[in-house]
Amino acid sequence: MSVIAVLVLDGLPGHHLTTPGLVFGTAAREHPGVAYEVRLCAGAGPLGIGLPAPLPVAVPHGPEGLADADVVLVPGHDRSRAESPPGVVAALRAAAARGSRIGAIGTGVFTLAATGLLDGRRATTGWRHTEELAGRHPRIEVDPAGTVVVDGPFLTSAGIFGGMDVCLRLLAQDHGERTAGETSRELLTPLLGHADRVQQGIDRELADSAGIEPTLRWLKARLHLPLTPADLAEHAGISVSSLNRRFRARTGVSAPQYLLRLRLDRARELLTQTEEPVERVAALSGFASAASLRQHFSRLTGTTPRAYRSGTGRPGPLPGD
Incomplete structure (x- = not known):
């Protein structure tokens, strides 16, 4: 002990x-x-x-x-x-x-x-x-x-x-990062829950006039959490299929694709602006593990997180950026 x-x-x-x-x-x-x-x-x-x-x-x-x-x-x-x-x-x-x-x-x-x-x-x-x-x-x-x-x-x-x-x-x-992340969510979710419920009510009242903008803002502030399309649909007060239709109309991609792009953008920002280890970058960006970050990073950027950080493998913007 x-x-x-x-x-x-x-x-x-x-x-x-x-x-x-x-x-x-x-x-x-x-x-x-x-x-x-x-x-x-x-x-x-x-x-x-x-x-x-x-x-x-x-x-x-x-x-x-x-x-x-x-x-x-x-x-x-x-x-x-x-x-x-x-x-x-x-x-x-x-x-x-x-x-x-x-x-x-x-x-x-x-x-x-x-x-x-x-x-x-x-x-x-x-x-x-x-x-x-x-x-x-x-x-x-x-x-x-x-x-x-x-x-x-x-x-x-x-x-x-x-x-x-x-x-x-x-x-x-x-x-490990998983234990720390789960502990963090256990501690912080009750603190944020009431504020989230109030904000969700406001957001849903605005949904017809503002589309999915409130959900996009809500999502960007919570990339470190293990959010799913079902979570986004619940926040927006619509079905998952309706959520994906609205995401495609607003962003050109589905909700899962948009979420992945935001997480990769956050990871790129952390890699260049901090000295956090890759495991911590993965957790802060919402990836389940460093291996998951490396897999998606390599597939979509053509380089590794380490090479990107060092500048030896710095690609241009992601497709669609």
């Missing part, structure tokens, strides 16, 4: 405290063979959750709880720019020295950066703080995008969902 130690420092956001248990607990519940212990470890001194609702907290472990952890997570916290509490820097350096992975979220990246472990590596933080991070730690290559950055055993990210992004990336490293 892997041990995930969350380093709890004063003023951390409440969702940073609960997200690791939510992600790894969901994965363990839904996938036999996945097992984690999420261990909350206090840094030093009195602890409390920061904004929006300050609240004192007590955790069962001190810094010694990091000693045998496979992963150490450093959430954001209010005093991230101040000198780190006694023992925190030493504990993080010791964790790195024994081969633990370390993930830092938001302003927690400043605490990890203070150890010197990120020197000469890529890292990110919230967009409001990227310039400050680069100024304070000029030996770090700061990525301003704020998405998850993985450099060796270190993971950094930002944003409201930054902690979830890091946990899902760790889960993918341990148990």
Whole structure:
């Protein structure tokens, strides 16, 4: 069983405290063979959750709880720019020295950066703080995008969902992209469900005047999900055969062909604009596997994802682009 130690420092956001248990607990519940212990470890001194609702907290472990952890997570916290509490820097350096992975979220990246472990590596933080991070730690290559950055055993990210992004990336490293993707959908679908139902009602009212445009917009925002023509037809409030007729009239191709083209376009964008591995590009583009991406990519572009990324096999637009 892997041990995930969350380093709890004063003023951390409440969702940073609960997200690791939510992600790894969901994965363990839904996938036999996945097992984690999420261990909350206090840094030093009195602890409390920061904004929006300050609240004192007590955790069962001190810094010694990091000693045998496979992963150490450093959430954001209010005093991230101040000198780190006694023992925190030493504990993080010791964790790195024994081969633990370390993930830092938001302003927690400043605490990890203070150890010197990120020197000469890529890292990110919230967009409001990227310039400050680069100024304070000029030996770090700061990525301003704020998405998850993985450099060796270190993971950094930002944003409201930054902690979830890091946990899902760790889960993918341990148990594969499929497990991480299914866990992500399990967590996010309930959050998005109500908004989707409201939007679907609006979209269906507009369907007669706007054709399939609302469904096209809905589709483009959800390429990473395993959508089928039946899903698109349900969103549009029509049958699959009617959906395909409308797609051909609007786009010149059937709904499955259009969906494949959008996924390939997303994959090409990720290959040229990010350093994500092909397996991750496949998951983010909605392909079932890296093998599926390679098959479709080769058939429709005449080259491989790797050659396309390097520029040695960069074709022109897809037919019909």
